[in-house]
Amino acid sequence: MSRPLKTTSFMSPVWFRADLPRESAVGYWAGPHARIAGRLPNMAEYVQRHFSPTDHGYWPSSPTVGTTVPAHWRCDGVAEVRFGSTAAALAMPMHMREVYLDEQNLFERVLGQVTGPGGGRWWTDGHDDAVGHRTVLRRRRGVRGRTFRAYVHDRIGPALHEAGARDLRTYTFLPWSRFVHPTLGVGHDNPTFRRYHGSVVVGADSRAAVEELLKSEQVAGIVADQHTVLTAAHAYTVERSVPVVRP
Template identity: 85%
Template sequence: MSRPVKTTSFMSPVWLRADLPRETALGYWAGPHAEIAGRLPNLAEYVQRHFSPTDHGYWPSSPTVGTAVPTSRRCDGVAEVRFGSTVAALGMPLRMREVYLDEQNVFERVLGQVTGPGGGRWWTGGHDDAVGHRTILLLRRRRGVSGRAFRKYVQDRIGPALHEAGGRDLRTYTFLPWSRLVHPTLGVSHDNPAFRRTSC
């Protein structure tokens, strides 16, 4: 297995506005909003993952692992950004004003998550349009588990296992502690209680 490429990345679970028809909101996100985001400099990739409103929750239930996502917390998709470099990532918030202002046109809630420098891993060559079905697995670090141990588990155990199993468009991320300051969009909710925060 070739070594994965380290990346500095940003991922935002998003909830579409409830007062817009779903197809209208998805069309705006994929069209006008994507065009604004795509104009940002120094991006290696900007991808949207639109989730099915019904197709979710494959992970089997367990007495020790919470796997059921409450209806109120089922997001409509994620926006994923891979920066050209760590330096580009540090300068990006100053350039995102137009993106931030446009988010209120389509989103009700946005929860921006950012990796540390090199906190992402790309195990395959990048976005593969031939992949017909995608699964996103979000993990939350258990209290009492160190961030370092969790990152090692994700990058050294889960990533290689999924790659060996044949994942065709595979990437793993571990995020810095969540802060609403990472994604300060006006007119959009950023509420994210501690017990719901994603660590990967």
């Protein structure tokens, strides 16, 4: 792909209920809940990213940029949705009632976030469910949104692409609103100092290949000045990707 494909997307970090065994929540998310969500119209792609409960916080560190994922703010995965058009994204809420009602069966907190029109970039062709990596980014206060978006899409994306990522998507989000995904019976608390403003999804041949990407000269270049744009870069290993809807 010579140029990244612009997408309108929805990313929803999720926390499993603390009173359920993890394996039960994982199974329900990939099974019954996926079948309910998979019936929704207007989605060009929907993939569940299940995070490792132990392998996280390994993005290269630099002064004043937090890379350790706080134990009490470690999410269990993310639902990644790509829409065929902005109109399709705007029409989605009217179809979500069954999904909203089902989320209380497995989730404790859901933080739906949207990119806005063309706010995502898909850098690679095809669909790759190899070993994955996801880093969520927190914009430094005082840095303009336009500067942050340029850093994510014009610096981080090209660097990882040039370094050899097999699958690569970059996203920047609209300002947080709990009404984007108003699940009933599920928490939406998202304090200002914990909010994320962007995300990078990377696929590689193996966990070792992810490490090689992060040690590359291209990544070293963006890490050198990430403190000018970011206050946090929290990395998670994607233990399993579950493709619910594919083009």
